[in-house]
Amino acid sequence: MKDIADQEVIDIGDMDVEAFNELAVEQGWSDGMPLYLPTEEKVARFVETVRGDNRPYAPVPPRQIVPTVQSVAANAVMAGCKPEYFPVVTAALRGVLDPEYNLHGSLATTHSCAPMVMVSGPIRHKLGINCGSNCFGQGWRANATIGRALGLMLLNIAGAKPGEMDRSTQGNPAKFTFCFGENEEENPWAPYHVQRGFAPTDSVVTVMSGEGPHNLNDHGSTTGDGLLTTFAGSMSTPGANTVYGKGPMFVIIGPEHAATLRRDGFTIETIREELFRRSRIHASRISAENQDTYISTGHKPDGDWFTIGRSAQDIHIAVAGGPGKHSAFIPSFGGTTVACVRINP
Amino acid sequence: MIATETFKPLVLAQAKARKVEPKLIVVKHPIGGLNADELRERIEAATKGLSEATTR
Amino acid sequence: MRIVNPTFGLAAAGGPKVDLKPVNWATDAIALVSNSKPNARELLAGIREKLGAFRPIDNIEFLAKNSASQPAPKDVIEKVAANFRGALLAIAD
Structure with missing residues (x-):
């Protein structure tokens, strides 16, 4: 077969799926798990779901090419998406292309970050996106394949080949897929997309270049104040990029923890303020060399304390998951933003 | 541009994407985490590389 | 069977081509630019010395x-x- 890198459509003859997967590995198109065949017919069915959305894509860094809707769809097909998931996938791609998301930096970094994809609004139920028990985990096709589609796009369109453009020291299982839905029905406050100014009836994708979820286990506390003590103590981590990168982070509160916090009068704003104040890291927990580095790059301590973000506004709050006494902390890459994109109906 | 040998492929890949040809001085990896004695070797190598690159 | 290439895209339009002026490294003003990673500044300071x-x-x-x-x-x-x-850019570590 001649060099196929520059061909939009490739004739692979009578290749079966196993042979195609060998080709995909050889071409560097694979995340290591089996792929579906992105036939022209399948790709066309996906493209049909975004008909009318004619906004061009920005050049995708680091590779700096402008993808076609067909090449974007080919990745969603390979990931195992259903056609109706494709508007969510394209919204997620537009999210990571927000200049403030810093896609180039987040892909070329040695940090372990991967795109966290959170889906809000009515489309969660229409597509069967898991918002409840094990929402970060396996078992749900929409969660698994929407996140995987974005990961394949970053590999194939952005060019983030591990060991070449993707320089992550250790990586992160979330680089395979990390997509979940908000549990809006058990959120005693406003859903995240409404906090960001969208209508409750809008369906929205939120993306952040983040680490995997850090568990916040608290079975013992019976008050909101106690829960925040546990959350903040676990968030106070000198190894997070946000300590010196000063970027956003998510706290995904489990529904039972959320109910306790709400019962005790906490709001989104007071939770953010309390967590920001209580999660400061004492200088004694940060090496002298790191303190020098932080200070020389403009991240000055407040007395003897380093904060985990720039302000309480860096702490983003959503509710997801099912029964149980667990929540999650997801620190970001640091030099990034939390981007929200409305999904075209 | 000074790059460590480990990160040279990243520099070249990004340069290719931007259609530029960087003048590279390649030194051993890493730079971060070295103490002053260890860093001295990198400074020697980089200075030598700069001298060679700018007198050609 | 025909498949769509998942890597396909169009090259982004580049900026205008800039003609670089020659540099006299023995006398001209030089910027030493650090990527702000630990030891980048120290490396450049050692070279300057x-x-x-x-x-x-x-x-x-x-x-x-x-x-x-x-x-x-x-x-x-x-x-x-x-x-x-x-x-002189110290950027790739």
């Missing part, structure tokens, strides 16, 4: 990105372009 044996160094200045994880800000790039004939 060694260059002192061969050339004046009072017109060799340090500049840095705000953050190792973010692109160099426009004002830093403009400062390099406006004030220096050459730049």
Whole structure:
């Protein structure tokens, strides 16, 4: 077969799926798990779901090419998406292309970050996106394949080949897929997309270049104040990029923890303020060399304390998951933003 | 541009994407985490590389 | 069977081609630009000190990105372009 890198459509003859997967590995198109065949017919069915959305894509860094809707769809097909998931996938791609998301930096970094994809609004139920028990985990096709589609796009369109453009020291299982839905029905406050100014009836994708979820286990506390003590103590981590990168982070509160916090009068704003104040890291927990580095790059301590973000506004709050006494902390890459994109109906 | 040998492929890949040809001085990896004695070797190598690159 | 190439895209339009002026590394003003990662500044400082044996160094200045994880800000790039004939970047570690 001649060099196929520059061909939009490739004739692979009578290749079966196993042979195609060998080709995909050889071409560097694979995340290591089996792929579906992105036939022209399948790709066309996906493209049909975004008909009318004619906004061009920005050049995708680091590779700096402008993808076609067909090449974007080919990745969603390979990931195992259903056609109706494709508007969510394209919204997620537009999210990571927000200049403030810093896609180039987040892909070329040695940090372990991967795109966290959170889906809000009515489309969660229409597509069967898991918002409840094990929402970060396996078992749900929409969660698994929407996140995987974005990961394949970053590999194939952005060019983030591990060991070449993707320089992550250790990586992160979330680089395979990390997509979940908000549990809006058990959120005693406003859903995240409404906090960001969208209508409750809008369906929205939120993306952040983040680490995997850090568990916040608290079975013992019976008050909101106690829960925040546990959350903040676990968030106070000198190894997070946000300590010196000063970027956003998510706290995904489990529904039972959320109910306790709400019962005790906490709001989104007071939770953010309390967590920001209580999660400061004492200088004694940060090496002298790191303190020098932080200070020389403009991240000055407040007395003897380093904060985990720039302000309480860096702490983003959503509710997801099912029964149980667990929540999650997801620190970001640091030099990034939390981007929200409305999904075209 | 000074790059460590480990990160040279990243520099070249990004340069290719931007259609530029960087003048590279390649030194051993890493730079971060070295103490002053260890860093001295990198400074020697980089200075030598700069001298060679700018007198050609 | 025909498949769609998942890597396909169109090359982004590049910026205008810039003709670089020649640099006299023995005398011209030089910017030493750090990516703000640990030891980048120390590496560049060591090089500057060694260059002192061969050339004046009072017109060799340090500049840095705000953050190792973010692109160099426009004002830093403009400062390099406006004030220096050459730049040595310590960026790839």
